[in-house]
Amino acid sequence: MSKKKTMKCELDLFSEILHAYPSEGDRGLSNASLYERIADRAQLSPEDLNARAPVGESKQPVNLLKRRIRWFQQTLKHAGILERVDGERGVWKLTNPAGDGLRKINPGVSVLGFSTKLGLAILGSCDTVFSRLDTPIHLCVTSPPYPLASQRAYGNPNEGDFVDWLCRSIEPVVKNLVNGGSICLNIGNDIFISGSPARSLYQERLLLALHDRLGLSLMDRLVWHNPSKPPGPVQWASLNRVQLNVAWEPVYWLTNNPNAVRSDNRRVLQEHTERHLNFIRNGGIKARSSASDGAYIKRIGAYSTETLGRIPRNVLTFGHACQDQRNYKQFAKNVGLPAHGAAMPLSLASFLIEFLSRPDDLVVDPFGGSFSTAKAAEQLGRRWLSTECMIEYVLGASVRFKEFDGFGLSLNG
Structure with a gap:
């Protein structure tokens, strides 16, 4: 059986087990009932369900099949996603509901979700995993849950708690950051004071807290321009008409030592336009001139040296939708798993990783989601570590890594 087909069978089975348990109340399932439900959901005959095969010497x-089901069940028990029903031996139920069919691993528990030769995807909360880590980190690229008034399925802190929560969450990452390492935070732009079209100042409070509490210096406020961003904020732009539609989000780039930062814009040079190349090759500036009261002086012959490319500006234009994301979401749907609804574009993560790190550096993402940072790191030859506390997101994202060297789905007990 091919690796792709084997992986789909594994995810299908894991999804069937998750969906077999009742999602409401205190009802649970015995193993015998679990086998029957899976057989019914997967349309297996009694013969298929009870088939045996010779094993070992x-x-x-x-x-x-039943042994495989028990292996997956053990992973769910270890992660705290299954718990015993009080007073009933051998009967288990789902715990820790997060909404929309999501199951959250218990605090303090972590298990390996999947891995490649370069990286590890951990099912566990970021504070659980990174507080135990003692490995040099070169770069963190992440998009934490936004402090939205209407919570996402995966949950998010409110605006008043966000600064304290995020500082606590990334403090273990900062402690392991190498000298000159960087942290990139993509955070929400459309956070408003309750009942008002005035924007929250939580972004400003966050930057000051990251500097004052964690000793980070601000290198830049990068602008992520998203041409495919849906119109919004709906309440204040479309309905009340007092705001403009927003087309960008901030990406804060911070470091623990600006004088040793590992960034290099030569790694992300962009192609010159034909017009600019012709300007260079024709000798650049032809006549001396000045502008802005002499602040800018153009000298004859300036800009006549051909370079490998142009330095990107700090306005980064990347649409959030791409074929890779569509494939991931379709695969998750096919195996009955919810896809992450607020995925970072692979192109944005790739740009930041190539600009701010070197091959074989360790890139981390404490809020894995759809694991865009991890995949970009994998493609660029960086080692990576990503954590995610929702088991369905870890399982669904694993499809994005199936073709990489050393891939293995590890949620099997």
Whole structure:
């Protein structure tokens, strides 16, 4: 069986187990009932469900399907996603609901979700994993949950708690950051004072807290221009008509040592336009001139040296939708898993990683989501570590890594 087909079977089975357990109340399932539900959902005959095959040197007949189900079940128990029903032996139920079919791993628990030769995807909360980590980190690229008034399915802190929450969450990352390492935070732009079209100042409070509490210096406020961003804020732009539609979000680039920062814009040079190349090759500036009361002086022959490319501006234009994201979402749908609804574009993560890190550096993402940072790091030859506390997101995102060297789905007990 091909790796792709094997992986789909594994995810199908894991999804069937998750969906077999009742999602409401205190009802649970015994193993016998679990087997029956999976057989019914997967349209398996009793013969298929109870089929045995010889295993090992002794050739002892074993029911491989039921054993596989128990392995997956053990992972869910270890992660705290299944718990025993009080007073009933061998009966288990789902715990820690997060909404929209999402299951959240218990605090303090972490398990390996999947891995490649370069990286690890951990099912666990960022504070649980990174507080135990003692490995040099070169770059963190992440998009934490925005402090929205209407919560996403995966949950998010409110605006008043956001600064304290985020500082606590990334403090273990900062402690392991190498000298001159960077942290890039993509945060929400459309956060308003309750009942008002005035924007919250939480962004400003966040920057001051990151500097004052964690010793980080601000390198830049990068503008992520998203041409495919939906119109909004709906309440204040479309309905009340007092705001403009927003087409960008901030990406804060911070470091623990500006004088040792590992960035290099030569790694992300962009192609010159034909018009600019012709200007260079024709000798650049032809006549001396000045502008802005002499602040800018153009000298004859300036800009006549051909370079490898042009330095990008700090307004980064990337649409949030791409074929890779569409494939991920379709695959998740096919196996009955919810896809992350606020994914970072692979192109944005790739740009930041190439600009701010070197091959074989360690890139981390404490809020994995759809694992765009991890995939970009993998493609660029960086080691990576990403954490995500929702089991469905870890399983769904694993499809994005199936073709990489050393891939293995590890949520199997």
